[in-house]
Amino acid sequence: MTVSSNNAVIEIRQLIKTYTMGLTQVHALAGLSLHIQRNEYVAIMGPSGSGKSTLLNIIGCLDMPSGGEYVLNGQLASQMDDDELARIRNQEIGFVFQTFNLLPRSNALRNVELPLVYSGIGSRERTDRAQRALQAVGLGDRMNHRPNELSGGQRQRVAIARALVNGPAIILADEPTGALDTRTGEEIMQLFRQLHDQGNTIILVTHEEHVAQHSRRIVRLRDGLIESDAPNPGGTPV
Numbered sequence: 001m002t003v004s005s006n007n008a009v010i011e012i013r014q015l016i017k018t019y020t021m022g023l024t025q026v027h028a029l030a031g032l033s034l035h036i037q038r039n040e041y042v043a044i045m046g047p048s049g050s051g052k053s054t055l056l057n058i059i060g061c062l063d064m065p066s067g068g069e070y071v072l073n074g075q076l077a078s079q080m081d082d083d084e085l086a087r088i089r090n091q092e093i094g095f096v097f098q099t100f101n102l103l104p105r106s107n108a109l110r111n112v113e114l115p116l117v118y119s120g121i122g123s124r125e126r127t128d129r130a131q132r133a134l135q136a137v138g139l140g141d142r143m144n145h146r147p148n149e150l151s152g153g154q155r156q157r158v159a160i161a162r163a164l165v166n167g168p169a170i171i172l173a174d175e176p177t178g179a180l181d182t183r184t185g186e187e188i189m190q191l192f193r194q195l196h197d198q199g200n201t202i203i204l205v206t207h208e209e210h211v212a213q214h215s216r217r218i219v220r221l222r223d224g225l226i227e228s229d230a231p232n233p234g235g236t237p238v
Contacts, residue, residue: 094163
């Protein structure tokens, strides 16, 4: 059932997320509402414990809210079964993490192929698509290198290629430059800018102001609610 009321790709309505830790309940999200349009570039900021990573996990269908509604492409996440949620995580959303999450014994090509394996794509097409994804992030000459043979920036590029290989419309990035030096982090942010220019919706969590300044909109959280939500005219040009 389609429930979207506008052209937003992501609609979050009065979202609540509560964790039980022993006898204590922690309210990570406290009735947060947010709409994100297709091809937006949004940075989510906030102090530790503000709910930003929890929000990103729910947007990525890695976690489910305790209350409220999450609508993705007009569909209520709460009405999707496990197979549909898995398909969305594999094909519609690409994930980029601070710690890269690469398989250490597999080379770059095999790491990028992994989402295609889960999609049931044949071997020849998997290799072709993974090669194109690595070339797109400037690693055409590093396909046979394992993660320990790559620099931090190169490993993050492999992770981005893996996120892109299924052609997702939405890229979610959690502190994508957190493990990188300043120069390498800037190179990765330029790559995100290119992805946005190509039509991807990008949502990134960061605690670094200079990283957020690459976005076109900055949402600041505090205590599980939106403290401010404002356009960033100095960010990536549309």
